[in-house]
Every structure is written in structure tokens, then in C-alpha cells.
Amino acid sequence: MKRSDFVTRRVTKPSWAISEAEVTPEAVFRERRAIVKALGLGALGAGLTGAGFSGTAQAGLFDAFSEKKPPAFIPQALQFGRPERFQDLSEPLTGEDKVTTHNNFYEFGTDKTSPAENAQGLITNPWMLKVDGLVDTPLTLDHDDLLKMFALEERIYRLRCVEAWSMVIPWVGFPLAALLAKAGVKSSATHVAFETLYDPNQMPGQKNRFIGGGVDYPYVEGLTVAEAMNELSLLSVGLYGKTLPPQNGAPIRLVVPWKYGFKSIKSVVRISLVNKEPPTSWNKLAPDEYGFYANVNPAVDHPRWSQASERRIGPGGLFSASRIPTRLFNGYEAEVAHLYKGLDLKRFY
């Protein structure tokens, strides 16, 4: 027997082995269980599941209608510190299963569940994040740099969506200011422009306007340099202690907690220092509804709905949500109000 034959035989699976595609990935399995548990609705459907529908046979029934999906993204544990000031646990955290299955990431479809369904195959390694424009040293960070170049820390932030729902999320990341300091911001720079990956082959919403909600891609966002240098501005690489799932903006996303969620751009490939206000995606789509600043403000309503209150998605089941009043700058007034001194927040919404 030749050596090569031996090697071939070693790696060939027997005919009775099930293929990897048929195995429910552990992450999915665990996630499904967690969701069912969190919803606390077991009793509601007990009649259904009790009648012999439960288990893998049922999952197969619905899988038959959908295309073959890539296996679920498996997050990786991160090493990080826990700075005291960002560990405010006075408000209960939104469950991890909710944070990872209730997303706006129109590149993967406009339903809240679409990103978790369609983003699992997103290639996040290799990744390239460019920092360029008006900087002393342009940088290019690869996937490992994102996790290792800066000390990671956990920060618990409120997230307020412009659609009037909110969550409390333990992010893991590093200050945007640290990255900007490394690149060296030139004094002529006034704004920071961000850009999401543009890859229609991986992002169905970029290929098809119907799926992508009519947004002009690539998704772009922006901050003033002062906003970007604020200590709250975070580049997140993880949540709940692990690397970000693709639906949450893997491998790196912005988190600016005093602004509406759409400012916190996902899956960033480019950060450019510029000398004028950069275009931003939602502002381009509906300038009378979404401004450049997009600061959370209960006194400035969306033209079609009130921003005075929000639906806080809580830690438990369907009925654990609550209606709470929305706070100016999402409750981060002490940290950011000075940035907008003298600015008419009604005009510059």
C-alpha cells in the first residue's frame, strides 16, 4: 500500500456518516433553546408541540422551504477589562438572544430577523479596515489587529433605535479616540467618515433594492472630530464577552450610544478623516426625517412618530418589555452635552 492511499483512506468518511451540513450547529441549537426559554411562551404552544410535532422533524419541515444556509457563526471568547464607570447595571441587560436576533442591518434584509438569518456566512476573517484621509499615518488593520492592537474593555451602553425601541448591551471594544490617536488626526480634519463593506455577493440587500430597503449602498455614516474623540465613542468588536456575530456588525462596528442606532455603523471597512460634513445614508434617503447629528432627543419628534418614549426590550419574555420615557442624549447628557453648546437641536436634528 502506497503512503498516499493510506492518507486518502484516513480522511474519507464512511457512507453512513452524516454530512456537516446536516448537523445543527451547536450555536444554533443553543440559541433556539435560549429563545424559547426567554420567550416564556412554552405553555402557549404546548398543544402544538405536545402533539408530536416537536424536535428535529419539525425543524426539517421548515428548512425544506429555505435555501441551504451556511453554518451559524461561532463567536470566539475575548479578553477584556471592565472599567468601573461603564459597568452601570442599574438597568437590566437585554438578553443575548434578543440582541443577536433583533437587528437592523438592511444589507441582509429589512425584517428584524433577516440579518440573523442571512448574515451567518459573512466572511469576517480576513478583514481589512483602512484609516486614511487627513491623518499623519494612514493605517490598515487586519482581523487580528482589530482584536489585539488596543486593550479591549467591556462597556454597558443603552442603545436607542430611531424606531422607538431600545436595549441595554454589554459591548466589548476600544475607544475610537485610541485608533484616531494612533493614526494622528491632522488639524485640518473636521469630520470622520465611516463606510460599511460593499460586497453584493455576500450582502443580498446590496444586490436587490427590494431586499435592501431602497438604501443607497455602501452604507456610510459620519461624526464630527469632537464627537469621534469623545470618550463614549466606541469601536466594538464584541458583545456579551465574545466576538460580534455578523448580524451585529462583525468584525468591527461603531457604537455611539447618545445617538440613534443608525449612526452606529456596522462591519466597517474604512474610516476617513475629512474636512467637511460627510454624506450619511439615512440622511440621503430621507433628509427631512434623519439629520446628520441624529442625537437622541425626546423633544424632537420624527416627522411621522413621537420620540418621547421608547419600548425597552427587557431580559425576559414577550411581556417583559416596558414603555419608558426617552432621555435627552439617551441619558448621556453629562458626557456629551458640551459638544452641542449653542447648537439648535431642533434644527440640527
Add this chain to the structure above:
Amino acid sequence: MSAAPEKVAASPSITPASRSTPRRQPRRLSRRALLWFKGALHLVFSLPLLWLIYGVNQGLLGGDPVQYLIHFTGKGALNILLVTLLVSPLAKALQAGFLLECRRLIGLWSFAYAGLHLAIFISLDLLFAFNLLFSEVIKRPYLVVGMLAFIVLLLLAVTSFNRLRRRMGKGWQLLHNLIYLAAPVIVLHYAWSVKSGLIEPMLYGAAVAVLLWIRRAKLVAIVTSARRAV
């Protein structure tokens, strides 16, 4: 007024023509078959709700399915309303008069979905914060418009009993003509509520436009008689 004699004159001329070319037989259903058909319709309209319960229970609708539930029931109500509006043109085209006997049933299912839509909004989205009802709801024109459409559907559902229909006489038809107003208003409610992506609401708008265009003669008659009444 001038149309009436023409009609009289036209009807005898149809009869000889229909003798030479065999007239299509109107499709009829036995009482029993009609019951089965209605049962099948009830099944068709209740299955999506069963799927919803299953989906929530199995976590197929995401970590926070409230928006999904609201969209699903809202779109369901609109879809079924379009089916309701399709009944009479279809009955005419297929010569299937029994379809008209199912129209109330379908309309009531549309109302049921709309009721669920509203109930889920108040209970799971607004979380019964009735103090917010005015500050929040009045500020959202799409909610006002949606509420208007719901009130119409509610009135039609409440007056759908045969006994009430007989007692109301001509007023019943007048009231139920409001459905032609409710359909476009619901599409407006939908288009107004979405953050982006107007393609789907526009498709619904086109469908409603077609369904109203089919019965334009009736709509013109309604409008002119209403004008005369004023």
C-alpha cells in the same frame, strides 16, 4: 334615466344569440359542498395564525417578535381585504354566484386580523400605556389613518348580521360602500408607517387601484348619488 329603455331593448336580442352559442352554465354548489367550501376558507385563514403561534413558540420570529407580529397581522388584514374585493369580480367572471355567499366570511376574517393587529400594538408595543395614547398616537398620522380604517371595518363587521342588514334597508349598502374608502386608506397607513422601501406598499396600492378600476362604474354611481343627496 336614458339607460333604462336601452337595457330593456337589449335583453331580448341576447336571448336568440345565446341559443346559437351555448351559454355557460352558472356554477352552483350544493348546500353541503358550500359548507365544505366555507370550512376550507376558515382553515386557510386560520392556518397563518397557527403558524404565528408556532413561530413565536419556537423562536423562529427573532428575539423580539413584536414588530413581526404587528406586520404579519396587519399585512394579513390587507391581503384578506383584497380577497374580499376580488370576490364579486371573480363571481361574475366565473359565473359562480356561491362565491358571493362567502364574502361576509372573508370580510370578517380581514376584520379579525385587523383586530389582532391593533390588539398586539396596544398590548405589546404600547404596553397599555394609555397615558401615551394621546401624546404618541395623535402625533403619528399613520396611526390616525389606520384607526380610521379600523373603525370602518368594525362598523361593517358589527352590521354584518342578516337581521341587521334587513332592518337597515338602503342604509346598509351605503355604509358598506365605505369599504372602497377603507382599502386605499389602509394602503396609505402602510406606506406611511414604513421607514424605507416603498416598493411593497406601492404594489399593494396598484392592486387596490385595479380592484377599484374594475368597479369604476359602480363607484361613479355612488359618488353621483351621494352628490345628489347633498
